[in-house]
Amino acid sequence: MTVRYSELIQPERVHGSLYTDPGVFAEELERIWYRTWVCVGHVSEVARPGDYVRKAVGTQDVIMTRSADGEVSLLLNRCAHRGNLVCEDARGNSSSFRCPYHGWTYRNTGELLGYPYNQGYGGKGKLSLGLGRVPRVDTYQGFVFASFAADGPSLKEHLGAAAGELDRLARLSPEGEIELTAGWLKHRAKANWKLLVENETDGYHPQFVHGSVFSVTGSHIGSLYSDKSTAVTRDLGGGHSENDLRPEFRRMGTPMAWFGTSEAKVPEYVRKMRELHGEQAEEILIEGAPHVMVFPNLFVAEISVFMIQPVAVDETVQHVTAVQLKGAPDMNRRLLSQCVGSVGPAGMLLADDSEMYERNQRGMAARMPEWLDIRRGVGRERVDENGFRVGTANDETGMRGFWSHYRSLMEREDAQ
Amino acid sequence: MSSLAGHTGLDLHEIEEFLYREARLADEHDYDGWEALWTDDALYWVPAGGPDIDPERQMSVIYDNRSRISTRISQLKTGKRYSQSPPSNMRRLISNVEVVAVEGTDTVAGANFLLVESRERGTTLWAGRTTYRLRRVEDGIRLAYKKVVLVNSAEALSTLSFLI
Amino acid sequence: MEQRIIASEFAEVAVSLDTDANGPRLRIEDLRGGRVRHLDALELESVVWLPEERLRELLDPSAGRWSDRPGDE
Ligand code: FES
Ligand SMILES: [Fe+2]
Numbered sequence: 001m002t003v004r005y006s007e008l009i010q011p012e013r014v015h016g017s018l019y020t021d022p023g024v025f026a027e028e029l030e031r032i033w034y035r036t037w038v039c040v041g042h043v044s045e046v047a048r049p050g051d052y053v054r055k056a057v058g059t060q061d062v063i064m065t066r067s068a069d070g071e072v073s074l075l076l077n078r079c080a081h082r083g084n085l086v087c088e089d090a091r092g093n094s095s096s097f098r099c100p101y102h103g104w105t106y107r108n109t110g111e112l113l114g115y116p117y118n119q120g121y122g123g124k125g126k127l128s129l130g131l132g133r134v135p136r137v138d139t140y141q142g143f144v145f146a147s148f149a150a151d152g153p154s155l156k157e158h159l160g161a162a163a164g165e166l167d168r169l170a171r172l173s174p175e176g177e178i179e180l181t182a183g184w185l186k187h188r189a190k191a192n193w194k195l196l197v198e199n200e201t202d203g204y205h206p207q208f209v210h211g212s213v214f215s216v217t218g219s220h221i222g223s224l225y226s227d228k229s230t231a232v233t234r235d236l237g238g239g240h241s242e243n244d245l246r247p248e249f250r251r252m253g254t255p256m257a258w259f260g261t262s263e264a265k266v267p268e269y270v271r272k273m274r275e276l277h278g279e280q281a282e283e284i285l286i287e288g289a290p291h292v293m294v295f296p297n298l299f300v301a302e303i304s305v306f307m308i309q310p311v312a313v314d315e316t317v318q319h320v321t322a323v324q325l326k327g328a329p330d331m332n333r334r335l336l337s338q339c340v341g342s343v344g345p346a347g348m349l350l351a352d353d354s355e356m357y358e359r360n361q362r363g364m365a366a367r368m369p370e371w372l373d374i375r376r377g378v379g380r381e382r383v384d385e386n387g388f389r390v391g392t393a394n395d396e397t398g399m400r401g402f403w404s405h406y407r408s409l410m411e412r413e414d415a416q
Numbered sequence: 417m418s419s420l421a422g423h424t425g426l427d428l429h430e431i432e433e434f435l436y437r438e439a440r441l442a443d444e445h446d447y448d449g450w451e452a453l454w455t456d457d458a459l460y461w462v463p464a465g466g467p468d469i470d471p472e473r474q475m476s477v478i479y480d481n482r483s484r485i486s487t488r489i490s491q492l493k494t495g496k497r498y499s500q501s502p503p504s505n506m507r508r509l510i511s512n513v514e515v516v517a518v519e520g521t522d523t524v525a526g527a528n529f530l531l532v533e534s535r536e537r538g539t540t541l542w543a544g545r546t547t548y549r550l551r552r553v554e555d556g557i558r559l560a561y562k563k564v565v566l567v568n569s570a571e572a573l574s575t576l577s578f579l580i
Numbered sequence: 581m582e583q584r585i586i587a588s589e590f591a592e593v594a595v596s597l598d599t600d601a602n603g604p605r606l607r608i609e610d611l612r613g614g615r616v617r618h619l620d621a622l623e624l625e626s627v628v629w630l631p632e633e634r635l636r637e638l639l640d641p642s643a644g645r646w647s648d649r650p651g652d653e
Binding site for chain 1 (some may be wrong): 588589590591632636637639640641642643645646647648649
């Protein structure tokens with residue numbers, strides 16, 4: 001039975017079965033996760049030759065490596081002999097991987113170096129086998145992306161306007177580079193991955209779901225998404241969207257207010273930024289970090305970086321780490337501390353988001369009304385000077401952008 | 417001779433009594449009672465990825481100083497901390513209690529725990545080894561440090577917003 | 581003799597500076613296989629200058645420990 005995506009995805013509503021049908025999930029793996037560009041990690045996680053970390057692309061077990069000549073590869077964790085896992089540790093340093101089952105040995109680029117007792121194969125170098133390699137690997141601002149499609153749009157084309165948001169993150173570092181070196185929290189949710197994606201740029205929920213923490217900490221985040229907020233939701237095209245909070249931060253006009261702090265608390269950082277950027281430093285320090293969802297799985301929420309990993313139609317692992325700014329140790333301690341307090345299984349924000357994903361998934365088991373509504377703000381959307389659709393801070397403009405791109409990928413005749 | 421002199425370390429029985437009480441207060445969501453156990457220099461830590469990470473440089477599941485413990489408790493008490501509203505039903509067993517060290521008025525103790533959590537998501541089994549730093553004060557014993565190393569700290573974890 | 585362990589999921593060796601001989605040597609012990617080898621300064625220098633491919637050839641399991649060619653150890 002073929003799924004008619006054009007019927008299930010309509011401009012103002014989407015069908016519940018898209019979140020609950022295992023057949024849809026299987027097709028998503030092929031048409032999205034094993035085709036489009038998916039974010040896997042960051043080059044700073046494999047900073048030195050021989051470094052490796054285990055990662056996931058969709059449900060695929062992948063090893064991200066850095067070879068002697070500095071190249072980053074993504075290898076499939078499956079021995080070419082009989083399919084055993086080649087790599088067991090979460091991270092390590094080794095120029096070569098030796099499968100524990102029968103000792104086949106590979107370079108960290110995937111090339112087969114040899115196998116024990118080679119007379120059984122007629123001698124050395126007789127097998128043209130190796131570890132599977134993700135066909136296309138590319139990086140942007142250090143983020144490593146994978147595409148299982150041998151050809152297709154380039155990473156630059158895929159990122160489109162979202163690239164500028166990653167630039168905006170990187171420019172917060174006095175050295176122009178971020179690092180993701182603080183390790184990842186892995187948070188399991190019994191929910192479909194798209195509920196996470198949609199929630200990430202949903203400006204409608206914070207006042208409700210996060211009211212508990214806003215009320216006890218006096219956080220200003222709630223007001224950023226209120227009906228009075230001048231912040232906007234922007235559909236960046238390509239399924240990417242952002243909550244552009246800059247109008248609010250500009251209105252405050254105070255350096256570091258975006259981070260809920262003042263320049264007096266991080267004088268060294270502010271000094272370095274002013275030294276580097278001169279007059280432009282004020283703009284950077286006032287506008288702060290982006291809040292952007294990069295299709296399909298990279299979410300940057302100012303100080304936290306999330307990667308969404310689908311596990312099953314009703315199960316997702318959300319990986320999250322703190323942004324670390326190269327050359328800003330005083331900021332990094334604060335970034336880590338604030339991030340740890342907010343995200344992950346016990347986070348004061350994300351634990352409640354995750355509770356909502358799970359209740360949302362259970363709610364959709366009900367037979368009626370069948371549809372999820374995504375029309376909020378349709379009537380007040382405008383097109384900005386760059387041609388992007390813009391809604392208010394709590395409109396569902398980003399979700400609509402996500403779904404229109406999702407539909408274009410899922411509908412393609414040439415899929416598979 | 418003050419009442420503390422010559423008797424700073426806690427004996428196993430006192431330690432167990434304290435640990436059981438702390439466990440019961442957490443299991444029963446007695447937030448004020450649980451918060452009152454802590455000292456002012458408290459540290460409440462649940463590492464992620466393994467037991468020996470550097471919490472000042474690496475992500476933890478929980479890394480709360482005294483003021484953040486207080487925020488966590490206040491959030492729970494709003495009744496709108498949805499991941500604990502309704503609260504999980506839980507019971508935990510504490511065993512294998514050992515005294516690790518006695519340092520002045522502080523006693524460092526270790527114990528294993530097994531916790532069964534039930535909520536609508538399903539029943540979740542949590543287990544691990546906890547290190548406690550217990551301090552003898554005028555009116556009893558306080559908790560200065562609690563580090564909970566989950567057996568599955570390297571795996572993806574379900575939401576854990578109850579007091580572990 | 582201070583011993584350092586260098587380990588990964590693939591191998592585990594202990595290295596130390598051995599001063600028992602007339603000159604210093606690096607002592608390397610394969611902690612999983614139990615075998616010990618000493619490398620002198622010239623041997624170590626040669627390893628440093630070994631072309632990348634030659635080093636890689638040493639990692640071929642059939643190149644040594646697991647060879648089934650008659651005459652190999
Ligand atoms: S399966 Fe890997 S060597 Fe046999
Ligand atoms: Fe949220």
